[in-house]
Amino acid sequence: MIWTFDYPLRTARLDLRPHTAADLDDLVVFHSDPEVVRYIPWTVRDRQQTHAALALKIPQVSAAAAGEWIVLAIEERSSHTVIGEILLKRRSDTVAEIGYVLASDAQGTGLASEAVAHLMAVSEQLFAISRFGAVTETPNVASQRLLTRAGFVAVPPTEPGLLSFERRVVRPSHG
Numbered sequence: 001m002i003w004t005f006d007y008p009l010r011t012a013r014l015d016l017r018p019h020t021a022a023d024l025d026d027l028v029v030f031h032s033d034p035e036v037v038r039y040i041p042w043t044v045r046d047r048q049q050t051h052a053a054l055a056l057k058i059p060q061v062s063a064a065a066a067g068e069w070i071v072l073a074i075e076e077r078s079s080h081t082v083i084g085e086i087l088l089k090r091r092s093d094t095v096a097e098i099g100y101v102l103a104s105d106a107q108g109t110g111l112a113s114e115a116v117a118h119l120m121a122v123s124e125q126l127f128a129i130s131r132f133g134a135v136t137e138t139p140n141v142a143s144q145r146l147l148t149r150a151g152f153v154a155v156p157p158t159e160p161g162l163l164s165f166e167r168r169v170v171r172p173s174h175g
Contacts, residue, residue, distance in 0.1 A: 134147050
């Protein structure tokens, strides 16, 4: 089964949708912000580097096999501004990894939590995911709090300097 969604995925305040070329100006805002990317696996990007990264993200709207990523823009519906990105990596047919990044002015507003909760809920329903994973850098306390609120628990890390988290999906028993 190919993992894909009926886009956009809508929350109360957000649209989670495939990237388009028109997202470039919004992405430059947080891709070039040292405070935002300090915990992200890329360095500060200029406009040209962000453009190149965006070109790679645009087709990442489905995941047919383990190791593939779905990379979506987080668009604030009221302003039509892309304030971040959310990612779903297909680890196996029933296991996914979630990742996210938000522009600094959108942090602390509950928008990342809203996006993460919705993407996980829809993914659980459509793909019968049994477990989600996530990784943060050790100093990224805000992301660790978000994951804990979303039901993740810390598990032994796989790499030095990183913390690993897991959330098992509990399905109601019928019986």
